[in-house]
Amino acid sequence: ETGVTQTPRHLVMGMTNKKSLKCEQHLGHNAMYWYKQSAKKPLELMFVYSLEERVENNSVPSRFSPECPNSSHLFLHLHTLQPEDSALYLCASSQDHGDEQFFGPGTRLTVL
Amino acid sequence: AQKITQTQPGMFVQEKEAVTLDCTYDTSDQSYGLFWYKQPSSGEMIFLIYQGSYDEQNATEGRYSLNFQKARKSANLVISASQLGDSAMYFCAMREVNYGQNFVFGPGTRLSVLP
Numbered sequence: 001e002t003g004v005t006q007t008p009r010h011l012v013m014g015m016t017n018k019k020s021l022k023c024e025q026h027l028g029h030n031a032m033y034w035y036k037q038s039a040k041k042p043l044e045l046m047f048v049y050s051l052e053e054r055v056e057n058n059s060v061p062s063r064f065s066p067e068c069p070n071s072s073h074l075f076l077h078l079h080t081l082q083p084e085d086s087a088l089y090l091c092a093s094s095q096d097h098g099d100e101q102f103f104g105p106g107t108r109l110t111v112l
Numbered sequence: 113a114q115k116i117t118q119t120q121p122g123m124f125v126q127e128k129e130a131v132t133l134d135c136t137y138d139t140s141d142q143s144y145g146l147f148w149y150k151q152p153s154s155g156e157m158i159f160l161i162y163q164g165s166y167d168e169q170n171a172t173e174g175r176y177s178l179n180f181q182k183a184r185k186s187a188n189l190v191i192s193a194s195q196l197g198d199s200a201m202y203f204c205a206m207r208e209v210n211y212g213q214n215f216v217f218g219p220g221t222r223l224s225v226l227p
Contacts, residue, residue, distance in 0.1 A: 042116075043203065043217035056214060088155055098213030100147060103157035 003027065004104035006091050012110045013081065021076040021107045023091030031097040032074040034066060037088040037106070049074060050097040081111045115139065116204050116218035123223050125194045132179070133189040133221045135204030141165075143209040146187040148178065151201040151220070160202075163187055194225045 004025045013019050025032065034046040048056035049068040063085075065077040074091055088108050092101040117136045125131035137146065148160040163171045163178045171178040179188040191198055204218040 042219045043205075045214055045216075048214060056212070090155075090157060092157070098145075098207055098209065100145075100159050100162055101157075101215060102159060103149075106155040108155070 004091060004093055004102055006089075006104035006107050008107060009105060010108045010110075012112065013078070014112050015081060015083070017081075018077070018079040020078065021089055021091075021109075023074040023076075023104055025072055025074075025091075025093040025102070025104075027093055027095075027102060029093040029095050029102075030071055031094045031099070032068060032071075033092040033094075033101060034074065034076050035090040035092065037090055039087075043090070047076075048097065055097065078109075081109075083111050085109065086111045115216045116206055118202075118204055118218040118221050120221045121219075123221055124226055125191075125223065126226050127196060128193055130190060130192045131194055131223065133191070133202050133204075133223065135187045135189065135218060137185050137187060137204070137206050139185075139206065139208055139211075141208040141210045145207045145209070146178070146180070147205040147207070147215070148176070148187075148189045149203045149205060149217075150198075151203065153200070157203070161189065191223075196225050196227060199223060199225045 007022045031050045036044045046060045047066040052068050067075040088106045090106045091104040094101045115138050144165045146163045150158045161173045161176045163180045170180050175192045177190045201220045203220045205215045
């Protein structure tokens with residue numbers, strides 16, 4: 001596989017569920033990102049990992065919990081989400097923090 | 113204040129014609145980068161073109177060119193010879209080198225190419 005992959009592509013969950021989104025990059029990059037894209041809102045940066053350390057956390061509610069076990073993998077753990085958390089969640093990676101970013105196809109999340 | 117402004121929520125263009133998508137930005141950083149991304153209905157964001165604040169020439173990548181006017185703080189994307197596959201959302205983004213290196217995205221412009 002090449003580029004940035006994300007699984008699952010679609011996810012429907014209830015407010016009491018716990019689920020995880022997975023992102024994997026095959027580009028040898030050192031930085032990875034989670035973005036949230038809601039309808040009619042600009043893309044919002046959620047978390048940034050550079051060399052496996054979190055370097056940015058943009059006031060994201062604690063019901064979103066990121067994990068970066070190595071430079072190729074990034075997870076977003078979800079628990080007790082709200083319906084307003086329904087959105088497209090995009091993962092991206094870049095060679096270094098600040099370089100052009102390459103995005104995955106996104107996970108379309110629906111919270112019921 | 114918004115750092116990236118895209119004033120055209122939607123644009124139409126006839127196939128094979130050129131189209132300009134507007135982007136203005138706001139920064140006090142002297143060193144920054146400007147990016148354009150395309151997002152088809154499939155959801156994936158595709159990098160198109162990059163312009164550095166110190167680049168004297170406008171960036172070009174195939175049918176894409178960036179009309180960079182630094183004094184006006186604008187970085188418009190020009191797509192020449194539009195194709196049906198160009199129909200998508202287009203996002204302008206900025207990275208400020210001395211203010212965290214993170215990307216800030218504009219609200220996007222939806223481009224529809226008509227046959």
